[in-house]
Amino acid sequence: MFDAILTSPFFGLALSAAAWCAGLWVQKKTGWVLCNPLIIAGVLIIAILAVFHIPLEHYNQGAGLIQMMLGPVTAVLALNIYHQRATLKEYFLPVLAGCLAGTLASLGSVLALCRLFQLEDVLTASLLPKSVTTAIALGIAESQGGIQGVAAAAVILAGLVGAVFAPLFAKWFRITDPVAEGLAIGACSHALGTAKAMEIGEIQGAMSSIAICVCGIFTSLLALFL
Known part of the structure; x- marks a missing residue:
């Protein structure tokens, strides 16, 4: 009976949903910025799989369905862009310049640090798309010969840092313009940062x-020459 539950696709879905709800509950109860629901959910899932010796393959049967929704969910963000189309039209050139600068800073910092620490090319290729959304990052990493799992971990880490510390960074650097603040968050921490x-x-x-969207396009194009 227990094995039948573990091998069902609903196990991964149910565990992911329960862990996420637990993360939201902890965040609301504590109010701590570091208690990000994604961090808590990830830790809970890893702990449950490790304690009960549940194979990752069993979990992925259901969790893989969530990964399939990454692309459509990213596309849904276009609705928010549509609502702000007047602002986009007004700041079109600054938006392009800001996204290009953010993309160059992300790619340049990864390349510099990988060279400094003499990392293998496969790891460099995996870390390059860390600041774009997962759906785009996995494709870039795969095309460059990287490891998708490492790329996904790097993307999540970059997103969490942005989601947790973005308001603090904006305060430190005295960024008060909402357009500049939004572009900076999206350029470095993709969907997780966008939620914040x-x-x-x-x-x-x-x-x-x-x-x-724009940084994803820039990163995809520039990665071809790296």
Whole structure:
């Protein structure tokens, strides 16, 4: 009976949903910025799989369905962009310039650090797309000969850092313009950061959504020459 439950696709889905709900509950109870629901959910899932010796393949039968939704969910962000189309038209050139600068900074920092620590080419290829959304990052990593699992981990880590520390960084660097703040968040921390940007403000959320798309395009093009 227990084995039948573990091998069912609903196991991975149910465990993911329960862990996410637990993460939201902890965040609301504590109010701590570091208690990000994604961090808590990830730790809970890993702990449950390790304690009960559940094979990762069993979990992935259901969790893989969630991964399939990454692309459509990313596309849904276009609705927020549509609502802010007037702002996008007004700041079109600054948006392009900001996204290009963010993409160059992301790729340049990865290459510099990988060279500094003499990492293998396969790891460099896996870390290059760390600042774009997972659906795009996995494709870039695969095309460059990287490891998709490492790429996904790097993307999640970059997103978590942005989601947790974006308001603090904006305060430190005295970024008060909502367009600039939203672009910065989206350019460095993709969808996870965009979720935080939407909490900060509607314009920040829209600009962050735009940055996800534009930076994804820039990263895909520039990665061809690296």
